[in-house]
Amino acid sequence: LTRDMFVRNGIDLSPNAKTVLERRYLKKDIDGRIQETPAQMFHRVARHIAKAEKNYDENADIRKVTETFYNLMTDFRFLPNSPTLMNAGRRLGQLAACFVLPVEDSMEGIFSSLKNAAVIHKSGGGTGFSFSRLRPKNSMVGTTGGIASGPISFMKIFNTATEQVKQGGTRRGANMAILRVDHPDIMEFIHCKTANTELNNFNISVGITEAFMEAVQSDAEYDLIDPRDRRPVARLNARQVYADLVEQAWKNGDPGIVFLDRINRDNPTPELGEIESTNPCGEQPLLPMEACNLGSINLAKFVTGSADAARIDYESLKETVWTAVRFLDNTIDMSRYPLAEIDRMVKGNRKIGLGIMGFADLLFQLQIPYSSERALEVAEEVMGFIQAESHKASFELAKQRGTFPNREKSCFGGDSQKAYRNATTTTIAPTGTLSIISNCSSGIEPLFALSFVRTVMDNDKLMEVNPYFEAVARQQGFYSEALMEDIAGAGTIAHMDGIPEDIKNVFVTAHDISPEWHLRMQAAFQNHTDNAVSKTVNLARDATVEDVRKIYDLAWQLGCKGVTIYRDGSKENQVLSFSSAK
Ligand code: UDP
Missing domain, CATH: 3.20.70.20 (Anaerobic Ribonucleotide-triphosphate Reductase Large Chain)
Incomplete structure (x- = not known):
C-alpha cells in the first residue's frame, strides 16, 4: 500500500458490496486474480480524478484533493457512476455511464x-x-x-x-x-x-x-x-x-x-x-454524440439528531454537493471518450448528473411514510436544496475554470447570474449497483422488501433484513427470526400481527405504495432536477390496462419527462422476487 498513505483500515463494506466489487470492479490480472483491495480501488479513482485540478491550477494540492475525494467515497456519502469506479486510472479510461x-x-x-x-x-x-x-x-x-x-x-x-x-x-x-x-x-x-x-x-x-x-x-x-x-x-x-x-x-x-x-x-x-x-434508463436526455457522467449522494448518511428528533444535516449535505460537483466536473477532463466528436460535445456543454440514492432509508430514519404528503415535501426540499447548491457550486467553479464553452449559445447566454461551468448539474439515476456498494436503498425507490432470503453461492440461504427496520424491531421488542422469515414470504408487513401500527405506516415497501404515489414522488423530484428522473412505477400483478393508462395520463399531467411501469410478474425473469431473491 505504498501510495495509500491515508487509507484507513476497515472501509465499512457489506458482504454484498464486497462480492460486487470483487466480481466486477477491482483490477484483475490476466488470469483473473484480483490485483487491488477496495481501498486501493477508491484511492485509484480519487487520485485519477484529482489530477484534473492541475489543468486549472498548477500549484493545486493533488494529495489533499485526493484525500477529500477518497473520504467522500469511502464514507459512502457519494459515489460516481460505475464506469468511473471501474475504469479511472486504468487502460480503458472511459468514465461516463x-x-x-x-x-x-x-x-x-x-x-x-x-x-x-x-x-x-x-x-x-x-x-x-x-x-x-x-x-x-x-x-x-x-x-x-x-x-x-x-x-x-x-x-x-x-x-x-x-x-x-x-x-x-x-x-x-x-x-x-x-x-x-x-x-x-x-x-x-x-x-x-x-x-x-x-x-x-x-x-x-x-x-x-x-x-x-x-x-x-x-x-x-x-x-x-x-x-x-x-x-x-x-x-x-x-x-x-x-x-x-x-x-x-x-x-x-x-x-x-x-x-x-x-x-x-x-x-x-x-x-x-x-x-x-x-440514455438506457431514461434519466439522462442528451444530444446526439453527447455523453454524461453521473454520481449519486447517499442521503441515508445525512441524518442527524436523536431517533425521535431526527433531521437532515444540511450543512454536511451542502459540503458534499460542492465536492461532488467538483469531482464530476473533473471527471469530464479525465475521461477518455471513444470518439473525437463525443469528446468535443461533452467538453462543449460539460453536463454532469448529480443525483441521490438512499431516499427510502432517509425516510425510515425520519419516520416518514413514503406515500405521504410529508414525504413529498421532504423530496422537494432536499432535491431543491441539492439542485440550488449544485448550481451555486457550478457557478463558483466557472469563476475559476471558465463557463462551459457553449454557454453563449445556450439559454443561459445573456444572464450573468447563470454563468455556469456545467450546462446541467442534476440527474436521478437508478443506482442499481452503486446502492449495493453503498448498502443503501436505490435511487428514489421505496424498498422492495424489508427482509428477504438471499441464496448465496453454495446454496446457503441468508436472511437479510433492512437495518433500520431491524433496529426498530429490536428496540421495540418484536424482532424474531421467525417473524423476519414471515415478512420475507409476504413481502409486506401491512397485514402482520404483532407489529405496531405506527411502524407499519413508516416501513412501507414498493407494493404497499399505490402507483399514484410512486408517480407523485417522481414528479416531486423532477420539479428540482435539470435532467430527468429514473423511477419504476410498480403495479400489482392484478392491475388492469386501465390502471396503466391512468398512470401514463398522470405522468403527463404532473410534468414528468417520461414514465416506466412494471407490473409484478409481467416479465419472465423478474430480478427480485419476494422470498427467493438472488
Ligand atoms: N448502465 C448500463 N448497463 C448496466 C447498468 C447501467 O449501461 O448494466 C448505464 C445506463 O445508461 C444507466 C446508467 O448506466 O442508465 C446508470 O445506471 P445505474 O445508476 O443503475 O448504474 P450504477 O452506476 O449504479 O452501476
Missing part, C-alpha cells in the same frame, strides 16, 4: 453508429438511440432500387451486436431505442418486443409529442410523417395508438414513454440541436 448516438438514414450512418455503440459498451457505458430518422419500412432505397427494411429490423442488428460485446468483461450493454409517435412504423415499434425475443438488450420508449397528447384528449387523428422530407404520409387515430401502447406496457413493461417536447423545453442548448433520445 450515458451516451446518445445518432442513427442517420444511410447504411454508412447506421453501421458507424453500431460500431460506436460496441466501443462504448466495451467500456461499461449505456447507449440511447433515436431510430426516428430512418426511412420507414418498404420505402425505396435510391441507390439500389430495393426496399428499406425499417427501424425495427436495424434494432435487431444492434441487439445482436450488444449480445456479443460483454461490457469490458463486466456488464452487458444496455440500450434505449426511441421512436417518435409520428414515425410511420410506430405500430410495429409498439409491438416489437412481444413479437421479437431478439430485442432483449433494449428498453424501448415511444417519443410522445404535445400534438399527439392533444389528439388523444380530443379523440382526433394525427399525422404520420416521413422523416426524410417531413411530409405527412398517413393518419392514425391517436386514442387507438395510445390504447395499444398502454396495453403493451401492461403486458410486459415496454414501451415506456418519453415526452420529447417537454425534454426539449429544458434543453439548455437548442442551438446545438434537438434532443431525440435519453
Whole structure:
C-alpha cells in the first residue's frame, strides 16, 4: 500500500458490496486474480480524478484533493457512476455511464453508429438511440432500387451486436431505442418486443409529442410523417395508438414513454440541436454524440439528531454537493471518450448528473411514510436544496475554470447570474449497483422488501433484513427470526400481527405504495432536477390496462419527462422476487 498513505483500515463494506466489487470492479490480472483491495480501488479513482485540478491550477494540492475525494467515497456519502469506479486510472479510461448516438438514414450512418455503440459498451457505458430518422419500412432505397427494411429490423442488428460485446468483461450493454409517435412504423415499434425475443438488450420508449397528447384528449387523428422530407404520409387515430401502447406496457413493461417536447423545453442548448433520445434508463436526455457522467449522494448518511428528533444535516449535505460537483466536473477532463466528436460535445456543454440514492432509508430514519404528503415535501426540499447548491457550486467553479464553452449559445447566454461551468448539474439515476456498494436503498425507490432470503453461492440461504427496520424491531421488542422469515414470504408487513401500527405506516415497501404515489414522488423530484428522473412505477400483478393508462395520463399531467411501469410478474425473469431473491 505504498501510495495509500491515508487509507484507513476497515472501509465499512457489506458482504454484498464486497462480492460486487470483487466480481466486477477491482483490477484483475490476466488470469483473473484480483490485483487491488477496495481501498486501493477508491484511492485509484480519487487520485485519477484529482489530477484534473492541475489543468486549472498548477500549484493545486493533488494529495489533499485526493484525500477529500477518497473520504467522500469511502464514507459512502457519494459515489460516481460505475464506469468511473471501474475504469479511472486504468487502460480503458472511459468514465461516463450515458451516451446518445445518432442513427442517420444511410447504411454508412447506421453501421458507424453500431460500431460506436460496441466501443462504448466495451467500456461499461449505456447507449440511447433515436431510430426516428430512418426511412420507414418498404420505402425505396435510391441507390439500389430495393426496399428499406425499417427501424425495427436495424434494432435487431444492434441487439445482436450488444449480445456479443460483454461490457469490458463486466456488464452487458444496455440500450434505449426511441421512436417518435409520428414515425410511420410506430405500430410495429409498439409491438416489437412481444413479437421479437431478439430485442432483449433494449428498453424501448415511444417519443410522445404535445400534438399527439392533444389528439388523444380530443379523440382526433394525427399525422404520420416521413422523416426524410417531413411530409405527412398517413393518419392514425391517436386514442387507438395510445390504447395499444398502454396495453403493451401492461403486458410486459415496454414501451415506456418519453415526452420529447417537454425534454426539449429544458434543453439548455437548442442551438446545438434537438434532443431525440435519453440514455438506457431514461434519466439522462442528451444530444446526439453527447455523453454524461453521473454520481449519486447517499442521503441515508445525512441524518442527524436523536431517533425521535431526527433531521437532515444540511450543512454536511451542502459540503458534499460542492465536492461532488467538483469531482464530476473533473471527471469530464479525465475521461477518455471513444470518439473525437463525443469528446468535443461533452467538453462543449460539460453536463454532469448529480443525483441521490438512499431516499427510502432517509425516510425510515425520519419516520416518514413514503406515500405521504410529508414525504413529498421532504423530496422537494432536499432535491431543491441539492439542485440550488449544485448550481451555486457550478457557478463558483466557472469563476475559476471558465463557463462551459457553449454557454453563449445556450439559454443561459445573456444572464450573468447563470454563468455556469456545467450546462446541467442534476440527474436521478437508478443506482442499481452503486446502492449495493453503498448498502443503501436505490435511487428514489421505496424498498422492495424489508427482509428477504438471499441464496448465496453454495446454496446457503441468508436472511437479510433492512437495518433500520431491524433496529426498530429490536428496540421495540418484536424482532424474531421467525417473524423476519414471515415478512420475507409476504413481502409486506401491512397485514402482520404483532407489529405496531405506527411502524407499519413508516416501513412501507414498493407494493404497499399505490402507483399514484410512486408517480407523485417522481414528479416531486423532477420539479428540482435539470435532467430527468429514473423511477419504476410498480403495479400489482392484478392491475388492469386501465390502471396503466391512468398512470401514463398522470405522468403527463404532473410534468414528468417520461414514465416506466412494471407490473409484478409481467416479465419472465423478474430480478427480485419476494422470498427467493438472488
Ligand atoms: N448502465 C448500463 N448497463 C448496466 C447498468 C447501467 O449501461 O448494466 C448505464 C445506463 O445508461 C444507466 C446508467 O448506466 O442508465 C446508470 O445506471 P445505474 O445508476 O443503475 O448504474 P450504477 O452506476 O449504479 O452501476
